[in-house]
Amino acid sequence: MQTSVQPRHLSINLLPQDPFFETPVGRIMAWASTVGRYLVIFTEIVVIISFASRFKLDRDLTDLNSSITQKSYIVDSYGTLESDVRLIQKKTEFLQQQKGTQDPLSALDVLAKSIPKDVVYTLVQIRAQEVQITGNALTPESLAVLVRRLQKQPQTKALYVDQIKSNTQGGAGLEFSIRVQIQPIPGGKTS
Secondary structure, three states, X not given: OOOOXXXXXXXXXXXXXXXXXXXXXXXXXXXXXXXXHHHHHHHHHHHHHHHHHHHHHHHHXXXXXXXXXXXXXXXXXXXXXXXXXXXXXXXXXXXXXXXXXXXXXXXXXXXXHHOOOOEEEEEEEEOOOEEEEEEEEOOHHHHHHHHHHHHHOOOEEEEEEEEXXXXXXXXXXXXXXXXXEEOOOOOOOOO
């Protein structure tokens, strides 16, 4: 039987070992030179990446400043538009408020259609939803005709006779004071 012998591996180092690397300072120097290479390489990589990213960041900053400038011009161009819109809003609010108030012409139209020949209005005050009439009537019948005609008008919501008295100026007839609540007709037309 044959036995096989395994060759031994021998390590031969032809470079002589320096006794300096066996001392603590030598070991630190050997470690520093090994790790230091990696630190230098890592630092150089960081510097190269920083230098290369600087170009991109500068370009991004330039684009951002340009975009801000363009958008500020757009915002400035809308400055008058905003004031115009606010003015239109105020006018619209005013018109909405006026929509619910009495149209003086329709109120006067109602009064003109209702007045008999021998009645004279001395004062007509038109408020939001009410008309105050002060005047003189020659006869009680003409005052009654006025009241009936005002009640028959489609815009009349309510009618209040506040005062009826003899003429204080010594003339014939009656002095009266009437309040009429008038509602506007849709479409602004009077009958």
